[in-house]
Amino acid sequence: MPVTIRDVARAAGVSITTVSRALNGHKDVGEKTRQRILRIAEELNYRPSAVARSLVTQKTRTIGFLVSDLSKGRIWHYFMLQILYGIQDRLAELGYDLILVNTTTTRQREISYLDFCTERRLDGVIVINLRLDDPYLHEVVESPLPSVVIDIPLVSATCGYVTSDNVYGAKLAVRHLIGKGHRTIGFVNGHSQAAVSHDRLRGYREALESHGIPFRPELVYEADYTVEGGRKGCELLRTAHPEMTAVFFASDLMAIGGLHHLREAGVKVPEECAVVGFDDIELAEIVSPQLTTIRQKRYEMGATAAEMLVGMMEGKTMPEGRTLLPELVVRQTS
């Protein structure tokens, strides 16, 4: 049994209230008393119970990190990890804890998202990897619980979002390729249940058209953000359009899949076919040739989400959308 506020009060010869006040920095405590209490608390190694405090304040200072489809063997999550760091770092600075919530876990699917948060009295939630057609999406957005979603541009009275400027990012990529002289540029996109896919497609299209290059739907393949999907997309596009000299992928993982295909097909990168990815996961620098890509500021996305959420929870900020600018990172594949 840890030492409680009573123990401190007793040892200091004052009431519990006074201890509480002294420790919480209230002004209305005699200076000598305060010092004594502080000293004694220190000596006794007193740690106030977050549980008891939560019960009375009705705040847990704990927020949930809700990850859809957090599961075994998914390398998708390499992308997510930096975001998690950003969230965790900023939350820790702000004095909040983070609890991991996985929507795929059986037990947690039994009760609704909101019920889960209610039971734990979470103060807020950050949600990632939600598909546009996931029923949870509405639940999150409409819920009275403050929330921030990553990469889905929806704002409600209690829900904000953080994302990258994906239109801009895609434009960066395509402009870069055009600048290198490419005119027939393929695009391997991710599935349409991710909001970012639509934006990246738009950026691709607009970049082409603003350079007088007509948009050709047949040069676009919709994959699924996996290595294998990227490989297949690249293969299909190249078979159908041998004249293609560059491919833009909506994620690094898909780009790496594309590189696999190109290597096996004996196509020289970037000489015969340039490749640009999206995300700048750590992998991009490790594969060879090193991948030219669009860097998303993932750590900052996480930190921003954390900040925004806490701002909302503490009533200092209104829910809003925040969009971070990605940047072009030129390496060896272009």
Added chain:
Amino acid sequence: MPVTIRDVARAAGVSITTVSRALNGHKDVGEKTRQRILRIAEELNYRPSAVARSLVTQKTRTIGFLVSDLSKGRIWHYFMLQILYGIQDRLAELGYDLILVNTTTTRQREISYLDFCTERRLDGVIVINLRLDDPYLHEVVESPLPSVVIDIPLVSATCGYVTSDNVYGAKLAVRHLIGKGHRTIGFVNGHSQAAVSHDRLRGYREALESHGIPFRPELVYEADYTVEGGRKGCELLRTAHPEMTAVFFASDLMAIGGLHHLREAGVKVPEECAVVGFDDIELAEIVSPQLTTIRQKRYEMGATAAEMLVGMMEGKTMPEGRTLLPELVVRQTS
């Protein structure tokens, strides 16, 4: 304000006590009453407050995941992610929550590890990536708080561990290479502040000697588990020992670094130099050539750690060490 047990009691026309009993499945409640209470609780969408419950039961059903050096831009953590899934999955099944604790975050370094856990009244802790010389190590092991450490073979009254059989794993790797006809096999190890490094070195050595190949210290390079370290180690070993036909790396990341060097040096893999890694992170399958490696059952390690910890907490199990057998995964680099 969420609905409380009072609201349910009032609506059902019974006392709080009865509601509590009915909901917690006690036998001493009239069947009709129980049904009515259950129905009303359902209608009111009542969720018992985990906070209030924790205060009275003195258990939070929350365990901490303590990660040393969880920080921006570290790709080391690719290894950790699967372990985290394993932990999270099993804990969710067992009805426990997981909270993320980062020892590097400034605010959390201010107070000791134990204080942090005490404040939150955590029921237990799983610790990963602790260096042997980290002062936290003793604090964890000696602490009264139940804990499980990953990859450090220490057992105390309150602390168990989970690890892979690293000696065996290294033997698998080296035997495999010997079986392929290699006789001069280099070893790029990780830093000596990881317990696993010592075991992998021992396995390397014993495998050689049991095949009548003398152990030569000059064929061992101590790197640091990073890509760059692996690259450098590989380069140095090859320069000093051109006759070397295979290198075993104590991690996949280092092996990938080694592959970088070999490619640049124009050395054909595996014809002129075979490579075997350790871990089987997802990357191993993605790089090219695909990496032969020793698979650690990371998900199982996490699940095992979770299980063991809960067992200890609930008094069903004594702290112990559990060692999982890794396995050889032959791909293209050997």
Added chain:
DNA sequence: CTGTTAGCGCCTTCAC
């Protein structure tokens, strides 16, 4: 400045 009183929401003896 300090102490007394009331809970926060729930579980658990102990009576009835």
Added chain:
DNA sequence: GTGAAGGCGCTAACAG
């Protein structure tokens, strides 16, 4: 079978 009372550890009026 059911209820009343007490308390988990802490904060927050309200008095003095």
